[in-house]
Amino acid sequence: VKHLLGIKYLNEKDIQLIFETADHFKEVINRSIKKVPSLRDITIANIFFENSTRTKLSFELAEKRLSADVINFSAGQSSVKKGETLIDTVNNILSMKVDMVVMRHPNPGAGIFLSKHVKASIVNAGDGAHEHPTQALLDSYSIREKLGDVGGKNVVIVGDILHSRVALSNIFALKLQGANVKVCGPRTLLPKYIESLGVGVETDLRKALNWCDVANMLRIQNERLDISYFPTTREYTQQFGVNKKLLDSLDKKIVIMHPGPINRGVEITTDVADSQQSIILNQVENGVAIRMAVIYLLASKIK
Numbered sequence: 001v002k003h004l005l006g007i008k009y010l011n012e013k014d015i016q017l018i019f020e021t022a023d024h025f026k027e028v029i030n031r032s033i034k035k036v037p038s039l040r041d042i043t044i045a046n047i048f049f050e051n052s053t054r055t056k057l058s059f060e061l062a063e064k065r066l067s068a069d070v071i072n073f074s075a076g077q078s079s080v081k082k083g084e085t086l087i088d089t090v091n092n093i094l095s096m097k098v099d100m101v102v103m104r105h106p107n108p109g110a111g112i113f114l115s116k117h118v119k120a121s122i123v124n125a126g127d128g129a130h131e132h133p134t135q136a137l138l139d140s141y142s143i144r145e146k147l148g149d150v151g152g153k154n155v156v157i158v159g160d161i162l163h164s165r166v167a168l169s170n171i172f173a174l175k176l177q178g179a180n181v182k183v184c185g186p187r188t189l190l191p192k193y194i195e196s197l198g199v200g201v202e203t204d205l206r207k208a209l210n211w212c213d214v215a216n217m218l219r220i221q222n223e224r225l226d227i228s229y230f231p232t233t234r235e236y237t238q239q240f241g242v243n244k245k246l247l248d249s250l251d252k253k254i255v256i257m258h259p260g261p262i263n264r265g266v267e268i269t270t271d272v273a274d275s276q277q278s279i280i281l282n283q284v285e286n287g288v289a290i291r292m293a294v295i296y297l298l299a300s301k302i303k
């Protein structure tokens, strides 16, 4: 496989290979060896048509830790603003002898489209409300690290499932590894096809939390929201926000995750986000090792 366009195109063995490779890189980083010479002859362009903090920086760091040459492109400061197309933009970048493109784009399927029209290896860093494969990989990797295994675990994804690429990629990844998955949120923010993905639906947050081992709390995607779908923020927080009181009243201690960025006080309170039960910053840390693994494995196909 030359591209990583979505979890949909992976199988369970691919995921295990990525995790074992990430284990190796994490161990190397933990020994304070922050750079390995693996990709000295590879050049990677990170092209971002949407804002990002975690994904952009951790891809860049992962690439630099593998000794790749890295160039960064933000659409907002580029000739896209003068009307240049996606394919022209990427082909111009590739003519500078770039081997791999990491792309975030607001349009679902943008990475798939690009992979059919340009010669480079494409890594999807989030395409609209479609997929965010490296986020799902680092999420499952973090569950595996915390609980020993993903298979057999009960995972609930809470929030705006309708607009969330993190939710879709997580559902695919968790199901491939044998986890039991439920989604929880207002009916207006659940896609109609959700049950066809083999996940349970729960609209009562307390019930969902009492069922799960892990709760992945998602942000409301205000930037993709048709306002008519939405309960008010206050209503949302009352029904679907996690706070310390609710967490402490559950039958068991569950693991709290969030892909970031957090809207503190909306989907999650500060005392939960920063609690011992939260692995939010572990997810961010693991993002570097996972992205090193993905890039390393894809580069071996193009070398």
Ligand code: CP
Binding pocket: 051, 052, 053, 054, 055, 056, 126, 135, 259, 260, 261
């Ligand atoms: N989790 C995530 O994709 O965060 P960024 O949008 O900051 O990259």
